[in-house]
Each structure stands twice: as C-alpha cells, then as structure tokens.
Amino acid sequence: MPINVLMPALSPTMEKGNLAKWLKKEGDSVKSGDVLAEIETDKATMEVEAIDEGVLAKILVPEGTADVPVNDLIALIAADGEDPASVQAPAGGGAKAEAPEEAPAPKPDAGAENTTPGGGHKEYARVDTAPQGPATAAKSGEGADGSRVFASPLARRIAKQEGVDIAAVKGSGPHGRIIERDVREALASGTAKGDAKASAKADTGKAPEKPAAKEAAAPQAAKAAGLSADQVKGFFKAGTYEEVPLDGMRRTIAKRLTEAMQVAPHFYLTVDCELDALLKLRTQLNDGAGKSKDGKPLYKLSVNDFVIKAMGLALMRVPTANAVWAEDRILRFDNAEVGVAVAIDGGLYTPVIRQADRKTLSTISNEMKDFAARARAKKLKPEEYQGGVTAVSNLGMYGIKHFTAVINPPQSTILAVGAGEQRVVVRDGAPAIIQAMSVTLSCDHRVLDGALGAELISAFKALIENPMAMLV
Template sequence: EPEPEPEARKDAPKKEDTPKAEAKAAPADDEPAEAPKAPANGGSGQDLSAPVDADGVRVKASPLARRIAADRGIDLTTVEGSGPHGRIVERDLEGLEKTRVVRAGASGRAARASREDEVVRVSQMRKTIAKRLVESKQSAPHYYLTMHVDCDALVQLRKDVNAAQDAVKISYNDLVLRACTKALLAHPNVNVAWEGATIRRFGGVHLAFAVALDTGLISPVVRDADQLGLIDLALAVRELAEKARAQKLDSADYTGASFTVSNLGMAGVDAFTAIINPPAACILAVGALNQVPVVKDGQLAVGHRMTITLSCDHRAVDGAVGAAFLGDVRKALESPVGLLL
C-alpha cells in the first residue's frame, strides 16, 4: 500500500498539476531509505518519533509502519524488519495484533541475552575430579562385567528392617554397600590398588560412594566398613553425605578408597558404566530397581530387577576374579538375610 504524502501547508505556494508532478508511488516492499517525514502532530495525534531499543539504538521504521504500530499498540523494538538495512515496513506488522500482547515489554536486548552463551568458571573441586578421572581413563585398561539381580527378596527385607527399627531408614544403596563389603572380604584380590611396580591389597574395606553436588561429584569414604553392621553402615553413609552437601568434608573423608559404588538408580538410569575412582582398582555402577515382567516356574509374573556393572582395572584384577566377585554381590542381594549379620 503506498504511503500518503504529507499534508501541504496552507501558506505554501501551489504547484501546477502536471503529469510529471505525480510520481509513481513505490510499493511498500521496496520503500526508499529516506521516506518523507510526517508532521510532528500529524493527523492521528500519535507520537510517531523513532523508537529506541534497550541499547539506545534507533529502530529503523517507515512512517507508515510507525503509524500502524502506534494505532495497534505494537512495540517496534520487538519487530524484525525486512526492508533495506533491517528497516521495518508495513508487511512486517501483518498479523501482529494477535501476538503483540505476548511480545510486549520484551526488549531486543532481553531476547538476545536469552540466547547468549554462558561461560562458567571451573571450581577447584571439578578441576581435581577432572584430572583424576582423565588419568584413570587414560592409564587404566578398563573392562566391564554386567549382571542382572533378582531383587524380590531384597525389597521385602528392606520393608521388614525399616518397620522393625527407627534409627535410620535403610535405602537400597545401603544394602548394595553392605553386599559389596561382604563380597570384598571374600575376594581380597578385588580390594586392591595398582601402584605400578606393586599392587596394594588393603587391610580393611574402605568403601567410597558417589555423591552429586552442584560443584561436582565427590566420593566420601566409609573407612573400615567391614567392621560395621548394616545399621551402623547406613548411619555412617548419612553422616558423610550430609557433610559432603554442607561442603565440610576433610581430605581424609574422601581419599584412600579401596572400592567405590556409584548409584544412578534414583535418577531413573537402568544401567551404565563408571570410570574407576583411583586409587581403587574397581567401581560398581548400580542401576534402577524396576518392576519388570519375568518368568517364574514357567509362568509370567511381575518381578523386581536391578542391573549392576563392575568396572575393573585389568592391570590389577583379572576377568575371572572380577566375575567371581560380582557373582557374590548378586548372591548377597538375592539372598539378603546374610546382609543383617
């Protein structure tokens, strides 16, 4: 639609009407870079001055586009122009009556800021974790063993234990930690660390468990876990987890692990493989405990199943040794009464 020429002043000299004086109006899609300026108080009484965005930059718009925006209440700083040099023209305002309420008030700067990259400084804890895990993955030849655990009896045992005492609510992770402790006592060649010319066989079970923090992942260590019963082990885990979340762990609280357990089951992860946490030679990855269809005595039934995956450093732990250990962890979880002893 062609834009109207500004109203002539009454005192201006009249020009003769000749065919040459009537120039053909340009279509709105090809509006000239310099359009005629509307009078300061032209016609509608609207303020047609050029709007300015949040950066103080003048928004380029044709006089017709400004009038349409003023009439419809459209904020031109939220409109992207399709004319020359990003100039807003009439066609850019088509159909904006329905969307202007949603877009009103949002400055061009705010819209751009929501899409800008964010650069976050790496914490010292994350630097340390990254350094250790890279060293572990690059130096230790990892191999992985996976087994599926029938947890029907484990689910019932947990209910019974929690109903019988109120000292601490036993979690499935507590039961996994207890099963690992007992299996490590039976397999001392898994409770080891690779030290280059030697392999250290730990005198006690120093059990680490992964705790996710906003600043990174940390693995507090329950020292001499083999000296603790199930309830005391669960209490020790709670105490260390609280210290970790409060960022009050001493260096002795997260160093010197002989074995690590990482559990992502509470996050809905069915199975995963974990990177070995030095100096330990193995780490157990625990998946979610799910209800799944199973076959029992030739009949389809609903059962509780969990997937566990053992990562081993092949320099220190051979495959057969790792498999025997993982098999005993599964047996302890499938016949869990022994976890109470």
C-alpha cells in the same frame, strides 16, 4: 629468628589452594593450637593451626588470594622475644621459600637434629586433619655428577615415560624435592628433554635415532590432543553461550578422571539382581527400628545401604579383588573400604565407609547420612574421602537403568547401580514379575582379570539376592 608459615598440602595431590580468610591479624599473639587461617581446596575448607608461640608479624598473602602454590610462604611469625617490627618480608613477598641449589644427601646420625632450610628459619604447615599414614619417602637416585636426586614416585614415572632427564629438573617441592608439576613444566619447556637426549648421545657416542622426526612430531601431537578455548568458541555464535570458569573441584575432577581413562585399562561386567527378598527385609528392619528420645527412628535403611554392605562383604569373599594398583606392585587389604559417590553442586565427593564388611547396616546408613550432609556443606576432611578400594555410584533415583562409571584412582573398581524396576522373567516355565536392577562393575585390568572381576560381581549378586546373609 622468624617462623615461616607455608601454604600446607592438605592432600597428596594438592598443588594449589585458596587462602580464604585470615583469622589472626598482624600484631596478634598466637600460641600452639590457635587457628591462623582458612584454606580452601577443590573439595574442602580446612584450618591452619599454629604450632609455635609468637606474634603474627607479617601476612604475605592476603585473604581471598586464589591458587596459592603449596609450600609458598604466606606469613611470618616473630618468635618469643623477637621484635615483630624487625621482621622483614623476603624479596618477592609470598614467594616460595628458598630451597638450596643442591640438596646434599643427609648422612644418617641418630643423635643429630634436623636442620631447617631457609637461613635457619623454622617452617611448618600443620592442619586439623588426621594423619594420612606414613609419608611417601622420596626415591633417591644419582644425577650425572653423582649428586643425589630427590623426586616423588609419580614424578619419576612420568619422567621415565616421557624421556625427561630427572636430574636436570629443578624441584619445587619441600626442600627441593621434584614433584609431578616440575616434570610437566620441564616437559613443556623442552629443556630437560633436551638434556636427556644430550646425555644419551654422550653415553652411547651417537645421537638418538631420528631426533628431527621426533621433534617435528611433538607439536603435531600437541595440536591433535585438543582444541584451544578460542578454537572451541569459534564454532559458536557470540552471545549464545555463557563462559563458566573452572573452579578447583571441576578442574580436579577433569584432570583425575581423564588420567584414569588414559592410564587404567577399564573393562565392564554387568549382571541383573533380583530385589524382592531385599525389599521385604528392608521393610521389616525399618518397621522394627527403635525410636530416639525425640521420637525419630534410630535408622532408616535404603537400598544403597544394602549395596554398600554387600560390596564390602563381596570383597571379603573374593580377597584377591580387595586390592589397588601401586605403580610397581599390587596392595591387598585386610578390610573392605567402600567409597560412595555423593553429588553436590558443581561436582561430587566420594566419602569412604571404612571396614564396610564389619559394620551393621544401621551404622552404614547413619554414617552415610552424616557424610552426605557434610559433603554438601563442603565440610568433609580429606581423610574421609581419600583412599578406598572400590566405590558405589547409584543413579537409580534418576531412573537410569544402566551406565558405566569411571574408576577413581587409587581404587581398582567402581560399581554403577541402576534403578530397580518390575521385570517379566520366566520361572518354572511360566512368566513371573520380579523387582530387579542392573549393576555394572568397572574393573582396572592391571589389578583384576575378567574371571576375578566375574567372581566379585557374582559374590555381590548372591548377597543382594540373599540379604539375610548380610546380617550374620
């Protein structure tokens, strides 16, 4: 039987991708490990590898196709011994592989093999990324008829908040699993919400309180939520502006940070840090850096490298703050993982320095230079920019003295770093000139309270002003 090649999910939040290029043609033989195609996400270009041997019989989605939904069928491979000419594309071309109408709950059987959906076809969508850790298991519940319902935690949370009957939603995820997109589509259509109201009426014996008023308020709330593109354009004279379509990166940034500001309750803490000792130590370390074989310094430390290291150590000194929000619990970590905002054309990446508390300043410096170069070329792997507990956003090089940054979920804090400048302060009763910078910590109040956030930023300030502590 032919092997289905599906559009892979290259990150937990990916819903669509662009099929940039096919590296194999119809009729080409493929073996395990061969690269079949290149997939573009909002932030990276990744390769899809074959995990079975055979012949690429049918390409169902041509290269250059944009916004291909995850799990859509993009190609068919004729298995070993199968005639490629006999392989036929399913009705609808590259449509999503058919999922059963109702996915029965699997019975545990240690000796049983997993069956493959879609009429016995095997399916795969392997990519050249490192494992993302254990996959999030679908939470199971029961529908009105007692059947088991599979849905992601995010889908369940949104359904609960919006009053959507999760059992009435048709899933489009792997094997019929209900994902966020399905709940939002059901909410937009109003079908599942209506089912939820009907269920409530059947269970309680009476209609929900004032349904007419709630239904009448819904369109008004949607109208108040924002203006359409035509309404916005109506404010401006035609020919005085250029329309720039949203690419995947800008669309994702807009969606995630809007959700972050709406969901995560932000509060902000600002301190001034003296830099004189840090700048002196930085000069000494850079002057003492050894040379590589080509005569270049082995490292060149920046102030940002000290900031990353200090943030990592501060999280270790205040371990309760080294945590993230996980819907119904808080996750605390043993190591400090610090993301660093890197601006590129049209957006930004936030590559993560893993175990920043344990790495030397020179290691952090060299790692950041590599991340920045590959970020601008859009060659970072998803595992290199996903996750992290906190992040650093430095706009000091633009002369910005003070700003506040938006937390990037699932992180619980982000540090906004301003420019270093000479300031006049009072020291021992007399004016003195120092080099200083202002930093502002944005905190997720679900994870950190004011006192805990103050402890964290105070620990950071102490390390910046006594930088020798970062070397021991």
